[in-house]
Amino acid sequence: MSNLPVIFAHLWRSLVLLILLTLTLQANANEFATERLDALSAQLSVAETAFRQQTRQDISKLDNLTTTAANLEQSAKTCITQQEQQQTQTQQAMDSLGEATTDEDADVKRKRKELTEQKQQIEKTLSQCRLISLRATTLLIEARQARQTLLKQQLFAHSASVFDYAQVILLEPGIWKTEINGMLHTFGNLPLHRNNVWMALLYGVAGLVAGMFWSIQKRRQYRETLPPIHATSPTLAAVWISLLRFLPYTLFTGLTSLSLYFSPPGVPIILQLMQMLLLFSLSYGVMHSLLRRAVQVEGVVPPNQRTGHKLYFWARLLIITTLIGTIFHSPLLDSATQASTDPSHLVGLIRIVIGTVVGFSLARLIWLMSDHFLFIQRIRLHWLAAGTLVIAVLSLYAGYRNFAVFLFSGVFGTLFLLLAAWLLLKIPTEIFDGLDAGATPWQQRLRQQLGLRNNQLVPGLLWVRLTNTLVVSGVALILSLRLWGMPEQNFTLLLTQLTSGIQLGGFTLEPLRIVSGLLILALLVSLTHVFKKNLAESWLRRTTLSRGAREAITTVSGYAGILFAILIGLSVAGIQFENLAIIAGALSVGIGFGLQNIVNNFVSGLILLFERPIRRGDWISVGTAEGYVRDISIRSTTIQTFDHSDIIVPNSQIISGQVTNMMLNDNFGRVIIPVNVAYGADTERVMAVLQEAANAHPLVLKDRSDMKINVFFRSFGDHALQFELRCFIRDIETKARVTSDLNLTIDKALRQQEIPMPFTRSEPYTWSGKTVKSQDLS
Structure with missing residues (x-):
């Protein structure tokens, strides 16, 4: 006991040394934070000066400033979080020293002073971090507002209208000659990198020739029979056929675009034309194949010959005018002459005319396609597109060219996105439906490997469907937002949040991890069924366990596998299991109020699996239900009656009620x-006939002493002598057939022995007691 003060003194000094080490590390972190803050403040000052000194605002410069301000704001927030954590740790260390006293140890006084100074330094650093965060946030808001204002000004910038262009062309007849000469001069003096262009064309021609030979060979093969993938997915087969049909053009435009992308031609419009040709060839080919009568795709109605000609006419007109419009909307033709910077009136008029034709062609094409693509009617896409295109054409006539180009680009891009999204949703859906139905041989083999019965859905496939829908819809939505004007910084921030997670209070929602969790869940649930099949059909058959024990092990293993899959899926999705205590508490309250029956059935199901009073295939009788046990799940038992109707019986009724199990x-x-x-018959002969009938039947047991054949003379009835044959059979499932066989045998034997069978004759009487003969009834 005398050593206790010494021990406490050593412990106190150890604690002080530990605090000293911690504070030293924190001081180093603070020194690093101070240096970093100086750099951040200097960088922010440069960005603020650049923003204030802009004489002419530029979108690209504003984008760079917005990115810089966003990064500085994020760094400042990180600094604030770190300093607040250090502030909390320092305050906890000061609290651990207790209240200051006059007689405390000198080391404690020194450490208390150091902690106080460090707390002041942290508060100072925290103030600087908050100031940088405020400045960065202010700069970010101002840069975004300036960007939005500039975009609005550019988008709604007014230029000459169609009447202005027409008036100049009509009143000044010679101007169009000058502008034509200017256009010819522009086209004749393009700053082309001819070597790059010729090399790109060489690659394109090589792809064209190779694609032509392969396309001809495959199309000959598919003229006789449809491609093998048609049974798996008709939509995928249609896309494949379209790729084969337009493969030469696709390879030409694709390889040329790829070559021009890495080796620029000097004139951007050439690369844009090749990229548009590539998109148009793919889209035209896919729609052409989907609308063929030979390819039956759900949701697509093939057109008749007349409507087909209309569709192809408007599609070709749209492609040609769009390509011409891309050329005339090039910045190369924004000047009337070489010496003038004013827009060309003739080019402006041509732009309006081409824009009108493009808008009308696209609206007409979408309207015609709405009768054949049902999803267009379902979402009223033809009305939306037609209204937007009318606004775009009117804007073009009124002189708002930038706004019209924005609307045209948005409609074109949205249509391409919707077509791609529809294909990415349609093709997997057809494959998944085929897996659930076993439509093709490979899908049937896969269902066999999973141990699935007829009309049973593939386990886990629901989550794959959900994942595919979420991913495709999400990507299409994000790209649509970007297409319709989402700033690049917001787009990058959205992608970052999708990758790193979105903070919702104290919970972090990570979409990519959730998608990964759904895929892992689907995969593990499918593997669980494969494991159950192998366990039941291979491994457990080699053991000496009874059939009921094997089924119980298989069922419990399946539920354990699904539970394991759920836990792994939740873990991959980023769900913290320590937060499940709240869910468990809520479930306990729910169980106490409304889930008693469910929990009762769940526990009863476990008792049935382990105690095995009934097994799959048993002939049982529960109340008024009688039939074979087809399935025993955790919640209920399925009984199939003799007329093949299924009765779902809760497990609690089987455990608490009376059950008759014949097997x-x-x-x-x-x-x-x-x-x-009949009365008068020889009773001994009757009993001998019954005994012989039972002995002659092969399914009647004859060699067991506890299951003998018994014939009884039961009683003297009102109209007959009553006998009874009792015997046992090997399989209770053959009871109806054995009963029928014995009845036929007994009837035949009684007829041969001339033993009369009784029959009851009914005679009607009047109220007076007289018998009425049958001929008098008429």
Whole structure:
């Protein structure tokens, strides 16, 4: 006991040394934070100066400033978080020293002073971080507002209208000659990198020739029979056929675009034309194949010959005018002459005319396609597109060229996105439906490997469907937002949040991890069924366990595998299991109020699986329900009656009620056949006939002492002598057939022995007691 003060003194000094080490590390972190803050402040000052000194605002410069301000704001927030954590740790260390006293140890006083100074330094650093965060946030808001204002000004910048262009062309007849000469001069003096262009064309021609030979070979093959993938997915087969049909053009435009992308031609419009040709060839080919009568795709109605000609006419007109419009909307033609910077009136008029034709062609094409693509009617896409295109054409006539180009680009891009999204949703859906139905041989083999019965859905496939829908819809939505004007910084921030997670209070929602969790869940649930199939059909068959024990192990293994898959899926999705205590508490309250029956059935299901009073395939009787046990799940038991109707019985009724199991220990069963003969018949001969009939049947047991054949003379009835045959059969499931066989045998034997069978004759009487003969009834 005398050593206790010494021990406490050593412990106190150790604690002080530990605090000293911690504070030293924190001081180093603070020194690093101070240096970093100086750099951040200097960088922010440069960005603020650049923003204030802009004489002419530029979108690209504003984008760079917005990115810089966003990064500085994020760094400042990180600094604030770190300093607040250090502030909390320092305050906890000061609290651990207790209140200051006059007689405390000198080391404690020194450490208390150091902690106080460090707290002041942290508060100072924290103030600087908050100031930088405020400045960065202010700069970010101002840069975004300036960008939005500039975009609005550019988008709604007014230029000459169609009437202005027409008036100049009509009143000044010679101006169009000058502007034509200017256009010819522009086209004749393009700053082309001819070597790059010729090399790109060489690659394109090589792809064109190779694609032509391969396309001809494959199309000859598919003229006789459809491609093998048609049974798996008709839509995928249609896309494949379209790729084969337009493969030469696709390879030409694709390889040329790829070559021009890495080796620029000097004139951007050439690369844009090749990229548009590539998109148009793919889209035109896919729609052409989907609308063929030979390819039956759900949701697509093939057109008749007349409507088909209309569709192809408007599609070709749209492609040609769009390509011409791309050329005339090039900045190369924004000047009337070489010496003038004013827009060309003739080019402006041509732009308006081409824009009108493009808008009308696209609206007409979408309107015609709405009768054949049902999803267009379902979402009223033809009305939306037609309204937007009318606004775009009117804007073009009024002189708002930038706004019209924005609307045209948005409609074109949205249509391409919708077509791609529809294909990415349609093709997997057809494959998944085929897996659930076993439509093709490879899908049937896969279902066999999973141990699935007919009309049973593939386990886990629901989550794959959901994942595919979420991913495709999400990507299409994000790209649509970017297409319709989402700033690049917001787009990058959205992608970053999708990758790193979105903070919702104290919970971090990570979409990519959630998608990964759904895929892992689907995969593990499918593997669980494969494991159950192998466990039941291969591994457990080699053991000496009974059939009921094997089924119980298989069922419990399946539920354990699904539980394991759920836990792994939740873990991959980023769900913290320590937060599940709240869910468990809520479930306990729910169980106490509304989930008693469900929990009762769940526990009863576990008892049925382990105690095995009934097994799959048993013939049982529960209340008014009688039939074979087809399935025993955790919640309920399925009984199939003799007329093939299914009865779902909660497990709690089976455990708490009376159940008759004809096949619990064995399949033996007893058959009782009552026989009535007329008075005067030889009773010994009757009993001998019944005995011989039972002995002659092969399914009747004859060699067991506890299951003998018994014939009884039961009683003297009102109209007949009553006998009864009792015997046991090997399989209770054959009871109806054995009863029928014995009845036929007994009837035949009684006829041969001339033993009369009784029959009851009914005679009607009047109220007076007289008998009425049958001929008088008429």
